[in-house]
Amino acid sequence: MPWGLVRVCQCLWLVAGLSWAEAATLTPNEAALYEAAKKEGEVTWYVGQFATDVAQQFGKNFTERYPGVKVNVYRATGQVVFQRLSQDMKAGVRQCDLFSSTDIGHSVYLKAQGQYLRYKPENAAGLIPAFQNIDPDGYYHTTQVNTVTILYNTDKVKPEEAPRKWTDLLDPKWKNKISLGHPGFSGTAGTWVLMMRELYGAGYMEKLAKNNPQAGRSLNDTITMLNAAERVVAAGPTATALRSIAKGNPMAIVYPEDGAVLQISVSAIVKDAPHPNAAKLFFEYLLSREHSVALAETYYELLRPDVDPAPGAKPMREFKIVQPTIEAIVKGIPEIKELWRDTIGN
Amino acid sequence: MRMTPPDSAGTTTIVPRVETRPDGATTWMRSFEPAMLLWLLLIAILAFLVLSPMLRLVFASFEDRVTGAFTLANYAEAYGRPRYVQALFNSLALGASVAVIATLFAVPIAWAISRTDMPAKGFIRMVVLGAFIMPPYLGAVAWMLLAGPNSGWLNRIWIGLTGAETGLFNIYSFTGLAFVIAVYSYPYIFVFTNAALDLVSSEMEDAANILGAGTWRTTLNITLPLVFPAILGGIIVVFLEAISLFGTPALLALPARFNVVTTQLWQFFEFPVKVETAAAYSMPLLFITIGLFGLQKLILARKGFVALTGKGGERRLIRLGPWRWVMFAYCMFIGALSVFGPVIVLAQAAFARAWGRGFSWANLTLRNFEYLLFEHDSARQSIVNSFTYAGATAFIAIGLALCIAYIVNRRLVPWGGVLAFMCMAPFVIPGIVLAIGFYAAYAPPPLALSGTATIMILAFATRFLPIAYANSAAGIRSINPEMEEAVRILGGGRLLAIRRVVAPLLKKSLVGGWILVFIPATRELSAAIFLAGPHNRVMSVLLYDLSEEGNFEVLSAFGGLLLVATLIVVAIGFRAIGRDFMLRGN
The missing domain is CATH 3.40.190.10 (Periplasmic binding protein-like II)
Structure with a gap:
């Protein structure tokens, strides 16, 4: 099959799941991640940063944006998700893809232990400068304030x-x-x-x-x-x-x-994550403008300067x-x- | 969990086995090849389920966290802080308080039902059964709604009536905790006491009456002392239940800001995970349990108590006159504490937008159920998990127990007693300790079962093996071996005899046993909480996780789903094997 035709087919395939406008806005990196993520089909998110209903809504938003990739939300308090992750690690079990606790100490520790995958999301550059580069080495990034x-x-x-x-x-x-x-x-x-x-x-x-x-x-x-x-x-x-x-x-x-x-809370992809590409795509999504709009609706502090705060929220x-x-x-x-x-x- | 009271009058048909068992080398050979292999297989399974986790637990308590070398440091850490030791004493005080309160609840009810002409006995029995099948942590949630110091219904009513500044009850306290545990564990004492009272004939009471003692004096000086061993058995079970319970203390003691052994054990699983310290810290729980059962055995061994021959003797009900209504009111009061009140507030919260706004049409909604069943990520999965795991658990436990009970009872292999002993051993292992043993043994590689359905099912099967075994053994004992011998004389093999004779005869008791394992397995929390990961969460664990954010409406709705599902299973049990199978004495 000629190359051009392949591209057309790919586009058509994407269109099946996305609206034309959205498909058109996929960056090359995003498109590649989405392709790979669809093969993985799911991403497991250990999250302590948002209330249960909010975290689940975010997971659903993501799946709406990227059909075919489901988010398994495991929500507990920050220390408890860390407890679960360290139990997993001690037992040599790989379940968690993206880890989002509310104690940055966890991430400092896990990075030092070599338990994190280094990934710098493209969208991280769009964050409010004060929230950027929390980790100079780019392992973990701000996902909630x-x-x-x-x-x-x-x-x-x-x-x-x-x-x-x-x-x-x-x-x-x-x-x-x-x-x-x-x-x-x-x-x-x-x-x-x-x-x-x-x-x-x-x-x-x-x-x-x-x-x-x-x-x-x-x-x-x-x-x-x-x-x-x-x-x-x-x-x-x-x-x-x-x-x-x-x-x-x-x-x-x-x-x-x-x-x-x-409090600035960070997320990172776990080394040997079972769904690394879905994790990267989801990480990108959590830093995207689209997600920041959803964040504003749930009254969390805004991560990006290009989104308006919800009415009633004091900047x-x-x-x-x-x-x-x-x-x-x-x-x-x-x-x-x-x-x-x-x-x-x- | 159904308990076997010590004085059960057997339903067994005891047949002298000497005549029915041909002896000699040929029989040995005939039953040897498959049976011996089977024995080895079964002992291997039991070693895997019972022995290995417990040994692992004991070894872990002496191991250095990093190097694995021998050390006593875990014990030093586990008992080196006043806070940890305090938690231990809190648990003991809790167990004792619960035992006292539960006795005060249970014994009068058991006496009234068994010995008097109190009205509506059938209904009261149903109420006790209701308290029995209510998961204790769900009861705790209900009591948070009833007796939260400022917002609880009872306190709001009290404040409304008296204009007092503060409420009357504070469920977030030691007393509150002891009370709530007692409210849901008194049925154990009831079962034991009731079964024993049913066997006491009226003759001795008559003697006391003739000598001039009134009803109360007779009851207190004659009847109750006669069944004291049974009451004691119930008290021991309740005491152990109270000190090994995780859910209720986690919900009530944490806001009340004190610790008990189980919540402290959970803290050792915080980062860094200190399985070794937890193992060391769980030893007292294990020894107390074993010690108490030993004590019970010792007391029961003194045959002086046995006025309960299981034989006839006339039994007449005591006429209470107007007092029968007092007794009835007392039973209803306990019912209100354990079932009516909690169910009403749970139902209100489950269908409410905000439970604090009370009973009104505007406050009514199905939203909580809609959220759980259609929007919540893991609620549906956890329901499926709970019931499939419980089903698998019941099949494994009953299957294993039945094999072993048959082999032991028919003496197909030497050392059958070892098998029987290992089946009953988990009875003396608190669920939370068992779970830590399972975690230590099977969560790490090479098996790496952490967070899987397998580890959950295996742990449950082990935990409820004693119930399954007690049931299967009773069932097998009731079948006269002559019937199988007949099959074999006519040329059928043992398997044929089992398939065509034993299995059909056992059907009813197997269904009963299956349900008796299934129900506690659907609501198990103390073991599940240590073995759950994101994919194998069961309803009880999710309920505990949901309680973190204190969303009582969703919590109540979810608890309601669990309760309704349990009731359906109980109803099926009733249809299949007759009412009261859960509170039955034997």
Whole structure:
């Protein structure tokens, strides 16, 4: 068959699954990855970065964009997906393709252990510069940015009474009223505790413990606790809170005066991934403009400058942000997990 | 899990075997070739399922994580921190508290059903069965909705009625945890006590009455002491259940911010995975279990208790008069705690947009089910997994147990007792410990079964082998070997005898055994949680994963699906083998 005809056939084949316009927008690298990914048929995504329904929606979006490649979403909290991956590795089992936890320390460690496949997605160049090149060697890349802010139930707490800054949570008036995530499970909760220790010392957790906070596992659990009025204030995830508010739940966000805690979460392809091409294609997709539009709809911080934020979401430049360094996270998270279990308990 | 009470009056037809078994070298030879091979095969299977994971566990506890060299460091690590040791004591205190509460729940019900003229006994039995088939972690979810300190239904009602500042109950506490576990484990004590009470004749009670003792005094001084060994057996099972349960503590103790042994074991599986430390840490659980069963055996061995001859004697029901309604109310109260209340709130949440908004048309939706069945990535898969794994588990466990029970009972091979012992051994291994043993033995290469259906099914089959064996052995014992001998005298082989005589006769008890393995296997969590990966998640594990984000509506809907599926299986069991097969005493 002459070469031209092959190309025509390929195009026709693509058209069968995609609209003409979309097929036309495939870059050569993308097209090649898609071809190879279709042969693999699926990609397994260990993800702690998004709430379950959101992560699954992203998987479906991907399959809609690239028919024939299914995403197996394995969603758990950041520490638990890492626990699963390290169990897999210890047992010599290859299941995970793309690994997206909420503790960058995992990626630093796995890269150092030679467990990552080096892949620099083309789309990484389109990210907001501050989120680019988190790993100078290009093994892992930013796929989610989130902040932890103060949340409260507006039925139970008047706006003027709500805490303004993190230290307000130590006020005895919040005794039995605070909801938190657990750093032993949630990477984002870990980053928040770490930041509190950095800002106010280990004493912060001891004082907070006196207020008898309730700790779920996922940071997203705080949203449930507030909506059920089981607890009335929380250190919780901004994006999930915004989605809950948009659904009509009685909740409000306070961007703390001493800084919303920013967390950059990264993803990487696992070495010896069973579906490497599908993983690369999916990685590209997570950094694409199309996906960023979906991200904006779910109120996660925008990864790219070329997408507008969702109505109601406050752009990051408009509030104060604090952020631990990667080094602090790598060293600090294991410490604060112990600190938590010694002070808060369990 | 169905338990075999110690005092079961056998359904067995005991036939002196001496006459029916020809002896001599020829018989030996005839049954030797296939039988001996079979014995070797079976012992190999049992070694693989039971012995190897347990030995691996013991060895792992003495191994260095990196080099594999002998070390005691794992024990030092496992017991070197006050927090870890505290968890151990928490578990013991939990087991004891649960045992006390469950006894208070179970014994009065068992007594009322067995000895008195309380009304609606059949209904109460159904309620106890309901508590029995409710997965404990689902009950825990229900109780979070009922007794969450601020948002729980009971507390909201209390606050609404009294205008109090805070609620009355806090399920996220040690007491709350002990209570919820007791609410779903008291049926064990019930089964044991009820079976024993059914066998006590009224004569001794009459004697007490004649000597002037009233109903209460007779009950407390005569009747209950008579069945004390049975109650004790139930208490031991409940104690062990309480300390080896993972799901309920994970849901309730974590927010309450204390630890028990099982949740601590789970922490050792955090990064870096410390299987070796977990192995060392699980030893007390193993020894406590073995020790308690040993103790039970010791107590039962003192035959002084045996007033339960299994023989006639007149049994008359005690007339309670107006008190029968008090007893009925008490039983209904326990029913409300274990079944009615939880099922109502679970159903409300399952069909609610937001459970906190209460009962209203506007709040009603099928969305949660739609999401689980049509949109959720792994919910459907996990349902399929649960039922196929449970089915496979039941076939393997019953098949294996039946072979062994037959061989042992008909004495086809020497040392049959070894086989029987190994079949019953998993009974004394807590599920969570078994899972860690399985993980240590078969997750790493060369078998590399981590995250596969195989490891899940094998672990389940091992875990429920004792139930299967107890059932099969009882079934086989009830078949008089003469019938098989007849086939053989007429020239048929043993296989023909099994196929045409034994199998048809056993059909009913096999179905019963199959279901008794199938049901606990569909809801198993303590072992599954350590062996699950993204592709072999079962419903219980997914339910636990779903609970991370605290989405009670979806959680309740999913629990509802599990419950409905279980009820269907139980209903099939009822049709096939008659009601009450799960609470039956023998």
